[in-house]
Amino acid sequence: MGIIVAGVGRMTEDERSLWESYCVADETARETARENLILFYLPLAIVWAKRVSRIAGWANWEDLKQDGVIGLMNAIRRFDVSKGVKFKYFASPHIRGAIFDSSEFTRDLARRQEEIYRKIRRAEGVLTKALQRNPTIEEVAERTELTIEQIQNAIDAMGLAFAGELPDAEVAPARGVVETPRPERAIMLLEALSQLNAREQETIRRYYWEDQPHEEIAKRLALTVSNVIKIRQRAIGKLRKRLDVKWEGRHDEDRRSGE
């Protein structure tokens, strides 16, 4: 009977086999297994080295690549297969961190990119409120007095802040690793939406997210306009019912815990 390592279910066959070898290897075989893992994920380190190289033309390519691989090695050492997280998401912040943390120059570069990124997110937030939609990159560039290239570089330098694990069953990881906070209300709304039937979901999607009028939806779904209106109203009714129950339940819970 083969050895089963918990958590490898979310991996490809190749990855699974490499991690199984690594996890069960004795000390002498472990170095070879580790090398195989490093070679397997090497492209991730190279992608990050290229990304930083694009932003910092002065940096030595070989050094960036080496620092990236050191980050990768660190990620392999720390990775816990049993948590069921995809390694590529776990490793990325380690690789990024190792590259940026390798010298005073790259640390300074990371700090500056982070400042620019914060400025972008602040401007984006203000503009979203004012415009009632997400702003374009040009609008953010105008407000922040940054160039489009500077904005793209800052986003590239930040990568994604995956945490050590993905939340929920489908869990995901972090750089400075923490999930973007999502209002509880939005989570509940998405959950409630997933309970609607396919036709209701499609009507909601077209009407609210693609701004299609009832007539257009009716044409696309081969229904009458009045049917579309009924489906939408029924969906809204179901959502309201689910959310009211959950939302009030949450307040009750908060009251019980003394908040």
Add this chain to the structure above:
Amino acid sequence: MKTDDLENELRDLKSTHLTESEMAAYCDQELDQIGRARAEAHLKQCFICERQLELLREETAALTNRLITSDDVAFVERLMDQTGRAQKASARRSAEIAHEVPMRERLAEYLRQMITDWQIQFKPVRRSDQGEEVWRWQSEDGHLRARATVEKNADLTVYFSSNEMQLEGTRLHFRLGSMNQELTLRRISESEVAAQVAVPRRYHQGNMADISIQIV
């Protein structure tokens, strides 16, 4: 709840950024139908999430289309050899430093390493985590330890402890987002000093990476 409010909330979902998990799940085609539709509606109009998705796809594509050359193999072998030797030297150096470097400087270095670990390892706190330990760290030489637990009232408590009695009375400035607090390492037994800080729920629901701990 008024229907108008609900309809506005539905429209607002289009401008709500994707979380990192959603982004990953979308990239790997693991979102359900409505989640995917919501993500696509947002991605169409958000250059930040769109760019972040491109970066994820770039990483996934690099892994899928990997081409490893003999130069790569030689490079990795050389690096493994170097780091293996460096680790042994570093372990020796740590032991030496433990005797030579003033405690205050060592503490500053421990705190730097601790923050890095926090930023990489800290898990988002979920409702179900209440009462659980969500983070644990220890310096390589074992002289400073830290852990974080979620209390029943959903506050986060961060504990620090050390067997270095010279640290008794050391004051630390703990900052997490807009929360600032000073704490003092106090003797709790003959061989241990410790301090703890409670982070109210409203602070640890923000960006946990925005943390600093400094010696006052």
